[in-house]
Amino acid sequence: MSRTVLVTGGAGFIGSAVVRHLLAATDHHVVTLDALTYAGHLASLEGVLDDPRHTFVHADVTDAAAVADAFRTHAPDAVLHLAAESHVDRSIDGPAAFLRTNVDGTFTLLEAARAAWTTDHGMRDDVRFVHVSTDEVFGSLAPDAPAFHEGTPYAPRSPYAASKAASDHLARAWFHTYGLPVIVTNCSNNYGPRQFPEKLLPTIVLRGARGASLPIYGAGDQVRDWLYVDDHARGLVAALERGTPGATYLFGGRNERRNLEVVQQVCRLLDDAHPDGAPHANRIEHVPDRPGHDVRYAVDPTRAETDLGWRPTVAFEEGLRTTVDWYRTHPAWVDAVRGGYDLERQGLGPQAGPETGRGTP
């Protein structure tokens, strides 16, 4: 069945991968709604922006009138909601933008979908609202604890994670109270092309290429479960097509790695790409840890595998090589997106920096 899918945050890292996947693998029409904050860029949609099945709407998810207008104009019958403030460090420096976009924005979108999809006979059952969230809502896992699953209690510990947890609760409440066909997904750490340079992997790749030090928070002992971004995008579309309203699906790569191990692996790839700078691992610098840094995240994706028929397809070594190569060969994208940001440290506290800069819709 061909749908019109509204993708919020489609000019960001994961959203742009979702838009590409929808256009390549389905016959759906795609409406990208994005405020183009510091993290969202039309350059990330290069090649698909002018696709006849794609429309771009420059709007803020907290702007109820603009969101209602998008529903009226484009009549989406599915929403993939990815728009968010997404960087933990920025949430430490300036949490207000996180509450605004992640909590108020989700509320605004849920209300717009409810208004648009409620008929004289009640809620339409052919529509879907996929709320995209993170495994960080579950808090910090002990080293030997079993991985997060759909029943793990919420215990968010950063302003970012708390704002995403709040939005997950809203989404589920709209399912139970209003019958909105909501599906919630929680995913582990993504990596791949088009991630804003402030995140760990692009920071290491880009600083490595310019011969700078390679900062790692604390001892680098934190464990994350890494998933290639296109595998997440496929999972989200599988949840949209085959998910059960009211259900939660967890996506992860069954690929737990210590941060230091990941950085050392990137260093080996940089050694191949820039032999002049080898060994890049000599430039790893341990810097003060992130306040409240969660020790470990790990996801049990069994339900997504069983119920959605989803599996990660990209091996970590392969995905990492593709990612390093992509940043090396796309300096124009890096220059287009980074604005005034020059790979400096963030997240040391409110006195360290201003609120998150925002685009003007």
Ligand SMILES: NC(=O)c1ccc[n+]([C@@H]2O[C@H](COP(=O)([O-])OP(=O)(O)OC[C@H]3O[C@@H](n4cnc5c(N)ncnc54)[C@H](O)[C@@H]3O)[C@@H](O)[C@H]2O)c1
């Ligand atoms: N990156 C990860 O590892 C990861 C893992 C699990 C879940 N997630 C979730 O996936 C989603 C996307 O993450 P990402 O890494 O692609 O983030 P990102 O920061 O790269 O992109 C966010 C996008 O949302 C847009 N946006 C921000 N505020 C907006 C607003 N008020 N109105 C409209 N658009 C707005 C930005 O312009 C940008 O295009 C988020 O909801 C995040 O919580 C991310």
